Amino acid sequence: MSARILIVEDDRTFRGFLQTVLRGAGHAPEAVETAEEGLVLLARGQYDLILSDLKLPGMSGLDFFRAARGEGSAAPFILLTAFGTIEEAVAAIKEGVADFLTKPLKDPETLRTLVGKHLHAGSRERDYLALKETEAAGLPPVELIFAGKVMAEVHGLVREVAATATTVLLQGESGTGKELVARSIHLYSPRRQGAFVAVNCAAIPENLLESELFGHERGAFSGAVQTRRGKFELAQGGTLFLDEIGELPLPLQAKLLRVLQERRFERVGGSREILSDARVVAATNRDLGEEAREKRFREDLFYRLNVFPIELPPLRSRLDILPGLVDYFIRRFARLTGKELSGIDPEALEYLRRYHWPGNIRELQNVMERAVILGRGRVRREQLPDFSARAQASAPTEAPRLEEVERQAILDALEACGGNRRLTAEKLGISKRTLQYRLKRYGLIGDEE
Known part of the structure; x- marks a missing residue:
């Protein structure tokens, strides 16, 4: 090496x-x-x-x-x-x-x-920790994420850009494996000796996000009893993954732009400039170009992030890997639950193949966990959820529009969770802030809520 x-x-x-x-x-x-x-x-x-x-x-x-x-x-x-x-x-x-x-x-x-x-x-330590974090999150191994014809081009792009220090923007629906791809970029890069630091921009309260990213000095605000390094400092010499970057508040977008342009920042309450040597990989399930045109996202930051965009395809576009993913999840959850399962019935696998998977790999993971818990000997059709209302028609031209599918999925989840938005967001595998955005977008709540 x-x-x-x-x-x-x-x-x-x-x-x-x-x-x-x-x-x-x-x-x-x-x-x-x-x-x-x-x-x-x-x-x-x-x-x-x-x-x-x-x-x-x-x-x-x-x-x-x-x-x-x-x-x-x-x-x-x-x-x-x-x-x-x-x-x-x-x-x-x-x-x-x-x-x-x-x-x-x-x-x-x-x-x-x-x-x-x-x-x-x-x-070895970094690779081990990355594998443990991936396993803890229930994500499939890298070789399975990149399997199939559709992902071959994505894997090539990942390999090419990993050798550089270029900022990367990963785009794709929720649950397509953006964080795992970001980790792959890090592990393929010369920065693999450094840390991989992940931040979910939607999961941290807005008033704490600046300190989380840039750190703070002692006494910078009430409760700041000691100096604290932020994620940019922790990722020095490594990679900083900014997940759900579309949720970043506008004031912080300006500060992020400065770091990307000038490679320096200051802690909250501090005056000393700190040089940044963290490679940034950002991810979003939004159309940032449209967000920029609607003035909900800074246009200059969008162009700065969009230097090397990589689009991750949805699971319904790569059903050739479905048997491999299903087998992986059955073996994983059987091991965790102590059950002995020999696989899945062909009828059940075909039933899974006909579904449109709005939640992608994360949704498949949840479905298979439930099926393994209910399974006896093999996973059968009756242990799978009822997808009939939203199953894809056999002809591609008859498939529902993605917006309609997503809207219906949100409505179904809301109903199943008794209208509780926090539980609904968890069920869908998205942040509460993203759910709020989707509810407004599809006219399910008013702007004042």
Whole structure:
């Protein structure tokens, strides 16, 4: 695995030796003489690992580590130390330094092994956490999300854009797997060593959203008893996923635009500018172009986000993967419930194939969880919900318009939840704010509500 490595070492001969060894191992090392120069490079870009001498002219290696963490760098940090300062290096590990290496080196292999250990450990941990989060959310594995003919083009676009720092806008209906695609962009990218930080713009109260994104200083408002880093800082060197970006209030849209344009921001109640090195991937189930034309979304922000749009197709357009998804969910929920099921009857699978799936993969997940709970031996037609009122006609030309299907789905969910909008939003797999927007759009409530 090739990695970008920052070397800070004041001994020119030893600095050159470190570069030669790491370059020979397939990495891309950059070397400077002082910690101050190192901070300048960190402000310009992210590194996969930092190698620094403990004793430096000016700022020490430990102070350099503290400053780098303060600026949001999450790269593993290895200190180089002489035998006489090993105790200092051990103390530094308690502060978060990943490891230390004594000089002079016994042989180049010692350096290569230690660097490889921390690069691979970081990569494994991030991949493991991403998989655990995906499993906890009940989402299918990446290879199943990208399966099928329709998604082949999407997978190609994801692979191409992942290698860049370009802002990406994921568009598609609710439940199509936008967050999983965003995670894939992160894991395919050079930033995979950094954090993947997700924010649902519709799930956080408007008065708290600014602090959530940009952080706040102590005393910035009532209850701000200590300084807190926001999501942009937590995502330094990694990827920030802004889900349901269409729900972002207009005042915050202006602040987001500034970050995207100038790569800097300030915490709430603060005056110090913080450089941003977070790659932004945004997602929406709205037509942001139409929202911009109707002045509900800033046009300049839309163009800034829409640099590289990727449209995720609905489940009804990729029914070739339905058997694979059904099998995955049956096995997953059977394992969670301790039931033994051998699959699904062909009649039941065909019944699922004829449905239009307005809630997409998330809706299928909910349907299969219920079916597994009711199932005995195999999932059968009688264990599935009654889709007859909204099932697709066999001829594509007779299929209902998406707006009509969505409106009816909302009405049905509202009725099933006794008019409770919070429960309705949860049932549909959308935010309460999105439900409110849809209710107004389809004339189901007045503007004053």
